[in-house]
Structure formats: structure tokens, C-alpha cells
Amino acid sequence: MPIFKMNADMWRNGSKRSLVSVIVSTLILSCSFSQPVLADRVYITNEKDDTISVIDTKSLEVVKTIEVGERPRGIILSKDGKYLYICASDSDAVQVMDVKTGKILHNLPSGLDPEQFSLHPNNRLLFIANEDDAITTVVDTETRKVVAQIDVGIEPEGMAVSPDGTIAITTSETTNFVHWINVEKLVLEHNSLVDQRPRHAEFTADGKHLWVSAEIGGTVTVFNVADRTEIKKIHFEVAGISKDRVQPVGIQFSKDGKLAFVALGPSNRVAVIDAKTFEVQKYLLVGRRVWHMAQTSDGKLLFTTNGISGDVSVVDLEKLKVIKSIKVGRYPWGAVVVPHP
Amino acid sequence: MNSLFVMIFRPIIFLFSIFYLGLLVSINVAHAKELNIDFLYIEFQEKRPATLSNLVAPPEDDGLQGVRLGVIDNNTTGKFLKHTYKADEVVIKHDEDFKARLDEALKANSHPFIVANMKADKLLMLADHPLAKDRLIFNAGTENTELRISNCRPNTLHTIPSRRMLTDGLAQFLVKKRWTKVFLIEGHNPGDKELAAQFRNSAKKFRLKIVVDKKWPVGGDIRRNAAAEVPAFTQGAEYDVVFIADEVKDFGQYVVFHTWLPRPVVGSHGMEPVAWHRVVEQWGAAQLQSRFGKLTNRTMAQKDYAAWTAIRTVAEAVTRLQTIEIPKLKDYILGPKIRLAMFKGRSMSYRPWSGQMRQTIPLVHAGGAVIKLAPVEGFLHPKTELDTIGIDEGEAKCRVQG
Numbered sequence: 001m002p003i004f005k006m007n008a009d010m011w012r013n014g015s016k017r018s019l020v021s022v023i024v025s026t027l028i029l030s031c032s033f034s035q036p037v038l039a040d041r042v043y044i045t046n047e048k049d050d051t052i053s054v055i056d057t058k059s060l061e062v063v064k065t066i067e068v069g070e071r072p073r074g075i076i077l078s079k080d081g082k083y084l085y086i087c088a089s090d091s092d093a094v095q096v097m098d099v100k101t102g103k104i105l106h107n108l109p110s111g112l113d114p115e116q117f118s119l120h121p122n123n124r125l126l127f128i129a130n131e132d133d134a135i136t137t138v139v140d141t142e143t144r145k146v147v148a149q150i151d152v153g154i155e156p157e158g159m160a161v162s163p164d165g166t167i168a169i170t171t172s173e174t175t176n177f178v179h180w181i182n183v184e185k186l187v188l189e190h191n192s193l194v195d196q197r198p199r200h201a202e203f204t205a206d207g208k209h210l211w212v213s214a215e216i217g218g219t220v221t222v223f224n225v226a227d228r229t230e231i232k233k234i235h236f237e238v239a240g241i242s243k244d245r246v247q248p249v250g251i252q253f254s255k256d257g258k259l260a261f262v263a264l265g266p267s268n269r270v271a272v273i274d275a276k277t278f279e280v281q282k283y284l285l286v287g288r289r290v291w292h293m294a295q296t297s298d299g300k301l302l303f304t305t306n307g308i309s310g311d312v313s314v315v316d317l318e319k320l321k322v323i324k325s326i327k328v329g330r331y332p333w334g335a336v337v338v339p340h341p
Numbered sequence: 342m343n344s345l346f347v348m349i350f351r352p353i354i355f356l357f358s359i360f361y362l363g364l365l366v367s368i369n370v371a372h373a374k375e376l377n378i379d380f381l382y383i384e385f386q387e388k389r390p391a392t393l394s395n396l397v398a399p400p401e402d403d404g405l406q407g408v409r410l411g412v413i414d415n416n417t418t419g420k421f422l423k424h425t426y427k428a429d430e431v432v433i434k435h436d437e438d439f440k441a442r443l444d445e446a447l448k449a450n451s452h453p454f455i456v457a458n459m460k461a462d463k464l465l466m467l468a469d470h471p472l473a474k475d476r477l478i479f480n481a482g483t484e485n486t487e488l489r490i491s492n493c494r495p496n497t498l499h500t501i502p503s504r505r506m507l508t509d510g511l512a513q514f515l516v517k518k519r520w521t522k523v524f525l526i527e528g529h530n531p532g533d534k535e536l537a538a539q540f541r542n543s544a545k546k547f548r549l550k551i552v553v554d555k556k557w558p559v560g561g562d563i564r565r566n567a568a569a570e571v572p573a574f575t576q577g578a579e580y581d582v583v584f585i586a587d588e589v590k591d592f593g594q595y596v597v598f599h600t601w602l603p604r605p606v607v608g609s610h611g612m613e614p615v616a617w618h619r620v621v622e623q624w625g626a627a628q629l630q631s632r633f634g635k636l637t638n639r640t641m642a643q644k645d646y647a648a649w650t651a652i653r654t655v656a657e658a659v660t661r662l663q664t665i666e667i668p669k670l671k672d673y674i675l676g677p678k679i680r681l682a683m684f685k686g687r688s689m690s691y692r693p694w695s696g697q698m699r700q701t702i703p704l705v706h707a708g709g710a711v712i713k714l715a716p717v718e719g720f721l722h723p724k725t726e727l728d729t730i731g732i733d734e735g736e737a738k739c740r741v742q743g
Contacts, residue, residue, distance in 0.1 A: 113628075132631055134417055154417045155628050173625065174682070175418040176660070191421045193660065197625070197682040216682035242726055244680075244687040266686075 040296045041338045042303045043084060044312055045072035046329025052086070053312075053328035054102075055303065057296050057337075060314055060324050066102050069095050074116040074159075075334040078141075079123040084336065085141075087114040087128070094128060094139070099338055109146050111137035116200070118159040118168065120183065127168045127181075129156035136170045136179070138186060148186040152179045158201040158212065162225065171198035171212055178212050178221075180228060190228055194221045200292075202251040204275065213248035213262060220248050220262055222278060232278045234262075241267045250292035254317060255299030261315075263290040263304060270304055272320055284322055286313035294335035305332035378415070378659055379452035380428035380652065382408045383443070383467065384482070385459035388435040390530050392591045393564055399642060404458040404481055405430060406637045407645030411652025413636070418656060422663075426656065428456070439463060447472035453667055456651045458482035458644055461492070468494040477667050479651030481644055484532075486539055489695035489731070491738040498674065498696035498741070500654070501647035504532075504539040506731035507614035510702035510715025511584075511607055512543035513730070517717050520581035520605070524553045526596065528587035528609075536586040536609065553578045557587070563595045571599035584608040612712050617646030618705045626684040650683050650698065654691075657681055675742045686714050687727065694734045696741035699727040 039058035046053060050072065054064040069088025072095075076085050083105070084097040093107035094114055113132035120127070125147065128137045134154050138147045153175025160169040161183070168181040176198060180190040195217020202211050203225070210223040222232040236246045247265030253275060254261070260273040269283040270290060287306025295302045295317065302315040306325075312332060314324040384404055392398075400406075408428050415426040431446040433439055447470055455478045457464055464483055467473055478497045480488070486503040515521065523544065527537040537554075544551050555574070563570060575583065575596075583600055585608040587593040593610035605611055619640035622630065629649075633641040641649075657679065658670045673679060675696070680688040685701045692699060702715040720729040728734075 131628055153421065154414055154632075155625070172418075174414060175421070176657075177418070177421060196657075196680050196688065216688040217680055218688070244725070244727075 040340055042294055042296075042312070043075055043336050043338060044303075044305055044328050044332045045075050045086060045334040046331060047071055047073055047089075047307070047333040048331035049329035050088075051329045053332070055312065055326060055328075057301060060326060062326060062328060064102065065329065066097075068097070068104065069093055069107075073333045074114070075336045076117065076119055077336050077338055078119065079121070081339065081341070084338070085117065085119065085126065087117060087334075089113050089115055089131070094126065096141070106144070108139050108141060108144055109137075110139065111135055111146070111149060115157055116159045118161045120161050120168075121163065121165040125183075127159050127161060127170070129159045129170055131155050131157060131173075134172070136168070136181065138168075150179075150181060150186065150188055152188065153177045153191075157199055160201040160203055160210070162203050162210075163205060163207040167225070169201040169203075169210060169212075171201050173197045173199065173215075176214075178210075178223070192223065192228060192230070195219045195233075199249045200251050202253065204253060205257050211251050211260065213251055215247040215249055215265060216244075218243060218246050218248065220251070220273075234273065234278050234280070236262075236264060236267075236271055236280060236283075238264070238267050238269055238283055241269075249290070250304075252293045252295060252302065255295070259317075261293055261302060263293055265289055265291070266308075268306075270302075270315065282320060284315055284320065286315070286322055287311045287325055291333050292335050294337045296337055297339035303335050303337075305335050307331050307333065374663065375423040376425070376659065376663070376665055378419075378424060378426045378454070378655065378665055379450070380408065380412070380426070380454045380456055380655070381446065381450065381452040382428050382430045382456045382648070383446055383459070384430075384432045384457075385439055385463045386432065386435055387460060390589050390591070392589055393562065394590075394594075397590045397594070400639055402637075403642040404456075404644035404648045405432065406633070406639075407481070407641070407648030408456055408652060410633050410636055410645075411649040411656075414632070414649075415652060415656040418660065422660065424656075424659060426652070428652070440466065443467060443470065444472075451476075453477060453665060454651075454655050455479065456481050456648050457497075458648065461485035461488055464488070464497070465492065465494070468497045475667060477655075477671060479648075479654070481647035481651050484535075486535065486732065489697050490736065493695055493737070493739040493741050495741055498651075498654075498691060498698070500650045500698045501644065502616050502700060502702060503697065503731055504536050505542060506697075506700075507616075507702060508536070508540040508543040509546065509730035510717075511612075511614040511704060512540070512547040512549055513715050513717040513720050514612075514704055514713050515549055515582060515607070516547050517713075517719065521549050522552045522579060522581045523549055524575060524578065524580040524583045524600075524604070525551050525555065526583065526585045526587075526593075527554070527556050528585075528589075528591060528593075529557065529559060530587075530589055530591075532588040533586040533609075536588060540584055540586065540608070551584075552580050557592055563592050567595040567599045571596050572601045575599075576601040580604060582607055583611075585610045612704050612706050614702045614704050614715065616643040616700070616702070617641060618643075618703060618707075618711075620705050620707070620709050620711055621685065621703050623711070624684050624686040625682075629684050650681070650689075650700075653683070654681060654698070671742070689727075692728070692731075692734070693742040694737040694740050695732055697731060699725065701727070702730060 042055040044053045069091035071090035074087035094110040111130040115131040117128040153172025155173035158171035170179040178192040195214035197216040220234040246267045250263040262271045272282040288308035480499040484504045486505040585593040675693045
């Protein structure tokens, strides 16, 4: 308040105008800087547009569209937040983007048709599912060399690395297996049969449980990681939607670990699940054919990619309500949050 | 850079991965045991009816290649379970003695699973053969609807959709578009007769009106005189859409764009209801198409798909049950628990009354798009919308199961 008063006085006093303008411009500058500094950004891959849409989590608008390789799908952020890795499926490459400049630095060898991947906690090894090739490729992001290729089932898709870095998981869509890979030896150690078309695997933050979604089976299987046994099969029931349209894909856990969110594909719903009791609490209506999700670093907002409607739904996680949908490119697929520095 | 990588590193890495594979693989499935799952593929190649143009001839090995890919896909899964899949192939030419070759093929081995690619009369000979009694036959070759109504056999399931499933799916779309007045043109081959008849049934079921019902006139080279003949043939009535029944694609392509009224063409031409087509690419189908293309250097056709789904159905049941006992597998396949991922947007299962695989029907435009996937939304059913197309339980006069 005193500043404004001073302003009014000083406009009349020409000799002090320069001081005022410094103050005003400083104010303006700090305002315009504060927004991008505080807000996270969500990077959305648009599978059929060969682009990435960047959404500002404050204004909830697309602030930038970046061209990338062909058919971008999986997208993840390096542990230090410096690089984005993007599966450009039809370019048969994983592209490395400098987060600061938005420029593609180089491509990593990825094997054919990379779809999803996961970065080891050591920030170095990238585990890539090669959908067209029944192989999991392990790439060293520093030397940019392939470390190993491991035979898995047909159409490997979901990839996850356990928080302690000892286990890598690949799910194979047509073979219907969860493949457990020993990271130290880089060999396949164990296979667990799940329901039809396993799409996505996600470890809980404590590494104790592994959740795997089965798109055609319509279920999520929860494994106890220590002995690799199935402890729960979660079923979904959406009123008014026939069962075969409830197709679980992406999985996310809330930052406090209490809730799980499962994207249910063409039922256009995201299920909210109690991560302890495994009970479904609620279904949130989002855009059409919801694939994957990402949440802001404060855990307040969840963004879902809706393939058919070509938009992103924003969920307020405190109220568990959908608050906005944001138009992006064609066939949005993957999502990752880049936290504010 | 990538191709260089593929050339140099892949072979080396491949050798390593084979080495790894043999080392240790444990499985969560209870009592996993070694199983050999053997298929017999039998095809009878009918003499092809003469057509004016050979531009659209179907591939010679439609069906056979679906079996081959199915076996490869199954073995990729099977290697983790010590299950080995194999298929023996018997292709009988139209000038050979079908009965004798069938006897010979059935005596040669006792493979429990048969994938059959032949017309209805031959399929019934196979199904009723004493040596096929205890085997499980998958029909991947004939769309004959009667096989799903009154001519079903307890040992025979159908992965290829019946003509009635195709015309029902199409009729739903016409209702949705309110193209309710139909000009029907029937060709002269036996398949055309059944396709037209089934379309008439679908029209009755979904309340479409067939305003003109004509047979295609034989004679002349329609390629040259379509512009003169077709407008005259299609004159004289008000219609919203033209339905053509010409399965071998003898004349239908010359009707499109020449009709008296500017109307869309559906059926065997224009927008076609199909089991499968090269333009199906959503729902993960792109990967299946690409695997098939790599193996065969052609696109996947309808019987390929039907044969592939048969082989995959057996693998799904064997993987879940860990057995090759036919009665158990049949119960599972026809039961409520099975959910098959067949790349057409919804999970599939089998109808216990007719043994028909429930499936969606893509309505495709050969120019390059899936126009719609039937069942079309809005057509409801107490059990599953998939049963709004084809022969439902009340209509079937026989039962495959129980």
C-alpha cells in the first residue's frame, strides 16, 4: 500500500520518476518471473502428431509445443531433472531432450519400436520395452551403448525398476506375463502370469508392492515383491459401462502413498483406489480413452492423457474432482511432470 | 545410426540373450509342466469363380499364414512355460478327392486341435468324421450362418464371423445413420445368395426397408459399359444406400459412383463389414499387422485372422489350465471366465450355444479407414452388446455346450 501512495505522489514529482520506474519495473519483473519459477510443467507426448505439448501447471494452459521424433509415447525425466527421455517409437530411438532449452541433444540406441521405459535409480541404466521385438533393451545413458537385450514375451510394454534398483519388470501384452529381471545379472529370473494384455507396472514408493494393470482382463494385480506372490486382484465396476470397455492402463500413486489412480481406457474413467485396502473409492470422469497420468510435485494436481478426445484432464487431488480439460495434440499418450527448480 | 546398431550389435546380443534364456526361468503358475500342443490345419481350396478383373484376388494362402504366425506367437509365450506348439498343414486342391485326403490326414496323427478352412459341406464331413470326434475343431473358413443356428457340432467352434454377424453389424450402422431405405443387389455365387439373405434378416431385425431387391444381370463386360448400364439398373426408386452382395468382387466395384442417385455403397463393396482388414490398426492391431507383414510380406486377410485367433484361443486356455485335455479346455473356452485379447477393441469370448467367437466387426473402407466398429453404441443387450450381432441364444436351435 505505501508503495502505491508513494507512486501517486511521485508521478507529480518529475525528478523522482526514475526511482519510481525502477520500483515498478522491478515489481513487474518479479511478478513475471515468479510464475514460471513456481509452476511445474507437464510434458505430454502426442503420439499422432510427433510433438510434445508443455502445460504450465499454474495457468493450466499449453505454453509450448515441441517437435520430436516419430510416434512419441513413453516419456520420463532423469533423476537430476536435467533431461527428458522420449520413446520415439517409429524412429526406433530414445531421444534425449535438454529440459532447459527444449532441444533434442542426441538419440540413444533403443532397439526397435521402443514404447515404455524406466530409469534405474542410479540415473544411468535405461530399461526399454521393444514392443515389436519381444525384447527388453538395457541402455547406458552415459556411454550411450546397449548393455544387454533380454528376451521376453510378445509385445513387451510396461516397464518398471524397483526403488532399490535390484529388480526390473517388463510386462508382455500378448504373452500375458510379468517378467522379473535381475538387474545385477541382467537376466530374466521369474515370470508371473497375469490377466490379458498387461500394460503397465508400477512399484509402490517403499518397493514392497508391484501393481500391474491388465487392459483386456480388466484387472489390476498386486504382487508382494519379496516373494513375488499375488496378494490381490482388483476388479472394476463402472455403472452404465459394459465390462469389456473398462480397460486399465496407467497407474500412479499419490505422493503420500495412500491412494492409487488407475486410468481405465475407453470407459473414460480414472479409478481412485485405497492403496492399503485395495478398495475402489471413486471413479472420476475424464476425457475419452484415458492412457497415462502424471502429478505435480506437490501432489495436488493429476494430469491424464485422453487419447481419443485429444486432451488432458486436470484432477484436483484434494477434492478428487476434475477441474479442467486442456486441448493438446493428436493422441496424447505419455505424461511427465518437470518440477520447478 | 540405428541400422548400423541393428547390423552389428543385434546378432551378438541375440546370442547372449539365447544363452541367458536357457539359464533360469521359474514360473508362478502352479505345477507348470512340459506340454506339446499339436494342431492340424486342413484347408480345401475351392475352384475360384471367374471374375472380370483379377485386381482384387485374395491371397492363395489366406488362413495358412495365420496359423503360422499363431504358432510362432504361442511359442514365444510357451517357452516360458515349457509349452511347445506345432502345426501340421494339409492343403487339399479342388481337383483332389477330399474324402480320401481327409481320411489320410486324420489317420496320420491324432493332433487334438484342428483349424479348418473349408466350406460348410466339407466342414461337416470333417466334424462328423469318426476320427475327429474327440478333437476340437476351429472353423476359420466358412461364414455359413446355418452352422451357428441348426447345424452346430459339439466338437466345432467358429472363429470366423458368420455372414449374419457381418450384416447385423452393418445394419446397426445404417440405422444409426438413418439410411433406412436400401437398394439391394445380389450376385450369382452361392455366398452372395446367403449374404443377401442374411442382410434381409438383419434388415428385419433392425427395421431397415429394402425398397428394391434385384439380382445382378449377367453378361457383357461391365468394366466398359458401367456408365450406361448401372444408372439404368439403379433407377426408379428412392433409396438411401445401396447394398451389394458380391463376395468374389466380380461386379460391385463397377457399381460404385455409377448409381442413378448419388448414394453410398455398402456390403461387399464401399463400406464392408469384415472379420479383419489391413486398415485395422487401432487397439494394438498395428503390432499384429507388423508381425504378420514381416513373416509373409503381405497384409493379413480375414481367414488369416480367424486362423490366428483359433490358435491363440487354444494357447490362452492351455496357459491358464496347464492341460491339453479337450473337455476341460472346451469348458473353459466356452465359459464365462475367458477374456481374449484379439486386437479389435474389446475382449472376446465364445457363445456356448453356437460355439461362435464373440467379436467386434470393423466396418471398413478399403481406401484406408475403419469407419465404425460394430456393435454400434446404442444397441443394447441384457448380457453383452457383442451379442446384438449374429445369432443370439434364443435364435439358435442347437447347443454346442451342455
